[in-house]
Amino acid sequence: xxxxxxxxxxxxxxxxxxxxxxxxxxxxxxxxxxxxxxxxxxxxxxxxxxxxxxxxxxxxxxxxxxxxxxxxxxxxxxxxxxxxxxxxxxxxxxxxxxxxxxxxxxxxxxxxxxxxxxxxxxxxxxxxxxxxxxxxxxxxxxxxxxxxxxxxxxxxxxxxxxxxxxxxxxxxxxxxxxxxxxxxxxxxxxxxxxxxxxxxxxxxxxxxxxxxxxxxxxxxxxxx
Numbered sequence: 001x002x003x004x005x006x007x008x009x010x011x012x013x014x015x016x017x018x019x020x021x022x023x024x025x026x027x028x029x030x031x032x033x034x035x036x037x038x039x040x041x042x043x044x045x046x047x048x049x050x051x052x053x054x055x056x057x058x059x060x061x062x063x064x065x066x067x068x069x070x071x072x073x074x075x076x077x078x079x080x081x082x083x084x085x086x087x088x089x090x091x092x093x094x095x096x097x098x099x100x101x102x103x104x105x106x107x108x109x110x111x112x113x114x115x116x117x118x119x120x121x122x123x124x125x126x127x128x129x130x131x132x133x134x135x136x137x138x139x140x141x142x143x144x145x146x147x148x149x150x151x152x153x154x155x156x157x158x159x160x161x162x163x164x165x166x167x168x169x170x171x172x173x174x175x176x177x178x179x180x181x182x183x184x185x186x187x188x189x190x191x192x193x194x195x196x197x198x199x200x201x202x203x204x205x206x207x208x209x210x211x212x213x214x215x216x217x218x219x220x221x222x223x224x
Contacts, residue, residue, distance in 0.1 A: 003198040005030050010038030010057035015080040020060070029191035032198060040064065043097075047190040049074070059083070059092030059109040068099040069187035078109025084129060086112055096132070100183045114150065118180035123154075135176045 007030055009019040020039035028046040030036055036048065038056030043066040048054065052074045056062045059078020063086075070076070078092030086094045092109035098116045101107060105119045108126040113119070117130050120138035128142045131150035136142055140154045144161035148154070152169040153176060160166055 003030075004032050006035040006037070008037060010055075010060070013057070016057055016060055020056070022054075022056075025066075026200075027191060029194045029200075031194060038062075043068075045188060045191050046070075047187050047194070049190075053077070056092065061091055062093040062095075062109070063091050064095045065097035065099065065115070067097055067184065067188055068095055068101070069184070069190070070101045071103045071105075071187075073104040074101045075106045076108075077106075079127075082110040082127070084110045084112045098184050100180060100187065102138070102183075116180065116184075118176070118183065120156065133172060133177070135172050135180060 007022055007024065009021050010016055012019045022036045022038065022040040022042065024030065024036065024042040025044045027044045028042045030048045031050040033050050034048050034052040036042065036054045039061035040054055040056050041063045043064060045067050046064050047069040049070060049072045051072050052070045054062060054076045056078065058080045059082055062076060076093055083090040083092055084094060093107060094112040096113060096115035099113050101119045102121045104121055105123045110127055111125050112129045114130060114132035116133045118135045119125060120136060120140065122139045123136050124141045125136065126143045127145050129147045130136065130142065131148060133151045134148055136154040137156040139156060140158045142148065142154060142160045146160060146163050146166040148166050148169065151172050153172045154160055154169060160169065
């Protein structure tokens with residue numbers, strides 16, 4: 001069964017003048033009708049579900065850490081020229097390991113999600129740093145250049161747009177941590193299972209790590 005997705009370079013534009021290919025680990029999976037465009041690093045066992053849009057054609061680059069899942073309808077995009085710094089590198093969007101981005105949420109750069117963050121259905125994260133182990137519940141909005149400390153809980157539907165609000169957030173409960181861990185366990189089984197059902201991830205124009213890229217003009221690939 002053919003996997004109909006699009007994986008390829010961003011178009012060259014005045015705000016993003018260099019066309020770049022995604023880099024996708026062979027064990028990651030990009031599902032049917034999903035798209036991954038531009039300078040995006042996708043690490044081991046990442047699951048990108050159907051109808052996800054990862055579009056590094058304005059803000060760039062993006063990084064998606066190992067064992068992270070982007071569920072159906074998730075959108076990743078970034079503002080031109082706006083980045084965050086992590087481990088000495090600049091990113092439009094940095095997502096750590098074992099992160100779950102629930103159905104229909106929007107992750108808009110500049111932003112960072114630390115390891116084991118859970119983002120609920122329909123939530124929005126824009127211009128924020130969210131540290132390790134946080135839960136952003138369903139339909140919450142996190143914005144305004146804030147920094148959320150590790151292990152904090154953003155309630156469903158909350159608007160957290162000032163540092164004062166961020167500092168007042170409660171700690172994540174044991175129940176929320178257990179729920180996020182269970183979501184991880186389920187989604188970590190999907191890359192291999194989907195690859196067996198629909199076929200391995202292949203590039204529309206570009207290459208999967210370990211394969212030779214096709215010869216194309218104006219495409220640059222400077223990642224190891």
